[in-house]
Amino acid sequence: MCIVPFVLSADDGAMTPxxxxxxxxxxxxxRTAVRGLNLAVEPGTVHGLIGxxxxxxxxxxxxxxxxxxxxxxEIRVLGSSPxxxxxxxxxxxxxxxxxxxxxxxxxxxxLLRHYAEISGVVAPGAAEEFAGRLDLDLTxxxxxxxxxxxxxxxxxxxxxxxxxxxxxxEPTSGLDPLVQREFLQLVREARDAGQTVLxxxxxxxxxxxxxxxxAVLSAGSVVAEGSVADLRLTAVxxxxxxxxxxxxxxxxAELDALPQVRELEVADSGRFSAVLDGSPDPLLKVLxxxxxxxxxxxxxxxxxxxxxxxxxxxxHA
Numbered sequence: 001m002c003i004v005p006f007v008l009s010a011d012d013g014a015m016t017p018x019x020x021x022x023x024x025x026x027x028x029x030x031r032t033a034v035r036g037l038n039l040a041v042e043p044g045t046v047h048g049l050i051g052x053x054x055x056x057x058x059x060x061x062x063x064x065x066x067x068x069x070x071x072x073x074e075i076r077v078l079g080s081s082p083x084x085x086x087x088x089x090x091x092x093x094x095x096x097x098x099x100x101x102x103x104x105x106x107x108x109x110x111l112l113r114h115y116a117e118i119s120g121v122v123a124p125g126a127a128e129e130f131a132g133r134l135d136l137d138l139t140x141x142x143x144x145x146x147x148x149x150x151x152x153x154x155x156x157x158x159x160x161x162x163x164x165x166x167x168x169x170e171p172t173s174g175l176d177p178l179v180q181r182e183f184l185q186l187v188r189e190a191r192d193a194g195q196t197v198l199x200x201x202x203x204x205x206x207x208x209x210x211x212x213x214x215a216v217l218s219a220g221s222v223v224a225e226g227s228v229a230d231l232r233l234t235a236v237x238x239x240x241x242x243x244x245x246x247x248x249x250x251x252x253a254e255l256d257a258l259p260q261v262r263e264l265e266v267a268d269s270g271r272f273s274a275v276l277d278g279s280p281d282p283l284l285k286v287l288x289x290x291x292x293x294x295x296x297x298x299x300x301x302x303x304x305x306x307x308x309x310x311x312x313x314x315x316h317a
Contacts, residue, residue, distance in 0.1 A: 015043060016076075016079060017040040017041055017042055017043070017076070018041050018042065018043040018044075018077070018078060018164070018165055018196040019039065019040070019041035019047075019064060019076070019077055019078075019165070019196070019198060020039065020040050020041070020074075020075070020076045021037055021038060021039045021040075021060070021063075021064075021073060021074065021075050021076075022038055022073055022074040023036050023037075023038065023072065023073040023074070024036070024037040024038070024039075024060070024063065024070055024072075024073035024074070024075060025037070025070060025071045025072045025073050025220075026056075026059050026063060026068070026070050026071050026220075027071045032220055033056050033059040033220055034056040034059050034060055034063070034070075034220040034221075035056075035219070035220040035221050036073075036220075036221060037056070037060060037073070037217075037220065037221060037222060038222065039060070039215060039222065041196060041198055042196075042212075042213070043194075043196050044191060044194050044195070044196060045191065045196060045197075045212040045213060046187055046188075046191050046196075046197040046199060046210050046211045046212050046213075047196075047197065047198050047199065047211060047212065047213050047214070047215070048199050048200075048201065048207040048210070048211035048213070048214040048215070048228075049061075049198060049199065049200040049201075049214075049215055049217060050200070050201060050202070050204070050207055050214060050215070050216055050217070051216055051217035051218050052218060053202075054219075055217040055218050055219065055220065056217050056219070056220035056221075057169070057200045057217055058098050058169055058200065059220075060217070061098075061167055061169050061198070061200060063075060063082075064077055064082060064167060064198075065077075065082060065090070065093065065095055065167060066082035066083050066085075069083070077089065077093070077165065078092055078093075078164060078165055087118075091118075091119055091120040091161075091163075092120060092163055092164045092165060093163050093164070093165045093166075093167060094119075094157075094158035094159055094160075094161065094163035094165070094166045094167070095158060095166075095167045095168075096154045096155060096157075096158045096166075096167070096168045096169060096171050097154075097169055098169035098170045098173075098200070100150060100151060100154045102142050102145070102150045102153060102154065103142060103143050104141070104142045104143060105141055105142075105143060106141065106142060107138060107139055107140060107141055107142070108131070108136065108137070108138040108139070108140060108142055108145070108153050109127070109138035109139065111142055111153065111157075112127045112138070112153070112156060112157060112160065115157045115160075116160070116161070119157070119160075119161045119163075120161035120162075120163060121161060122160050122161045123162070126160045126161070126162070127156055127160045130155070130156045130159050130160055130186070131152070131156050133182055133186070134152040134155060134156065134179055134182060134183070135152070135178075135179060136149060136152040136153060136156065137149075146174075147173075147174040148174040148175055148176065148179070150174075151171075151172075151173060151174045151175055152175070152179065155168075155171060155183065155186075159186060159190070162190075162193070162195065163195065164195060164196065165195070165196045165197075165198070166187075166190060166195060166196070166197045166198070166199075167198050168197065168198070168199050168200065169200045170200060170201060170202065171183060171199065171201070172201070172203060172206060180206070184206065184209050184210050187199070187210045188210065191212075197210075199211065207228060208228050211228060212227070213225070213226065213227060214226065214227065214228055236275065236276070236277055237275070237276045237280065237297050237298065238273070238274075238275060238276075238297070238298050239272075239273065239274050239275070239276050239280075239283065239295075239296070239297050240271075240272065240273040240274075240294075240295075240296050241271070241272060241287075241292060241293070241294045241295035241296060242269070242270050242271045242272070242292075242293040242294040242295075243270045243272070243287070243290040243291060243292055243293060244270055244290065244291040244293065245268060245269050245270040246270075247270070247290050247291070248266055248267065248268055248269070248270045248272075249266075250290075251266055251270075251272065251286070251287075251290055252264070252266035252272075254286045254289075255272070255274065255283070255286060258282050258283065258286065260276055260277050260278045260279070260282055260283065261274045261275075261276060261277075261283065262274065262275050262277065263275045270293065271294075276297075280297065
């Protein structure tokens with residue numbers, strides 16, 4: 001099934017963004033949650049929305065769906081204003097909220113039947129197909145489901161009518177790694193079918209694997225935008241390991257001389273830790289001259305990566 005998730009400009013027939021915001025702002029009293037946000041999501045792509053807690057991601061997604069109203073600015077979703085689009089527009093969208101609350105005595109299957117009556121047309125067997133891929137038992141009462149299984153149920157209701165636009169807020173929260181992998185496959189298949197996916201996440205590896213383009217939010221504004229590679233979000237790494245204790249002091253002096261290495265700690269035992277900016281090549285060349293007993297290189301959490309790379313303008317605290 002091929003979805004056509006775009007509209008054409010009446011002026012020149014050009015394809016318009018699936019989602020567009022211009023100077024979008026949301027104030028809560030004296031606090032500004034979103035300020036002057038400009039965002040364009042191209043149709044048929046996966047667009048990641050990332051940033052530290054409180055950056056304005058969830059507020060932005062809720063305004064796109066007319067769950068809350070902006071203080072000022074313009075929004076267009078699938079060519080329409082969310083405020084005026086009504087049920088017709090909402091049926092073209094699949095939405096998973098960041099704080100999913102599902103309760104009730106009904107089974108998962110019956111709850112999905114209810115959602116199918118108010119969403120777009122659901123093909124026979126589609127809900128069962130998605131549930132099977134996510135390893136979700138639809139015969140169990142919703143109230144008896146774990147947090148992870150409720151999250152799976154939320155994903156099924158978002159995907160099952162194969163909407164033109166998927167808006168997913170922290171979609172893998174509570175999912176085990178195998179289900180997360182299957183979810184990412186569903187996202188790729190949706191994109192290949194022509195659907196547009198707007199994905200908010202704290203998980204950098206998730207964005208790396210799924211997104212075509214990424215917008216980094218901080219303090220309610222886009223501070224950077226581009227591909228994951230362009231944004232260098234993986235350029236900051238934690239490194240820890242151990243070398244022979246006899247060469248510990250020599251290692252410290254050599255690593256201190258590398259501009260890419262900061263927050264270096266080297267114990268007399270030979271164990272060391274540091275934060276690495278940029279390419280690991282200089283570090284590896286130094287370590288190659290030592291007897292390495294242990295080495296672990298890992299990416300920091302998303303908030304640390306964003307703050308380290310985009311500096312004070314990303315520090316919303």
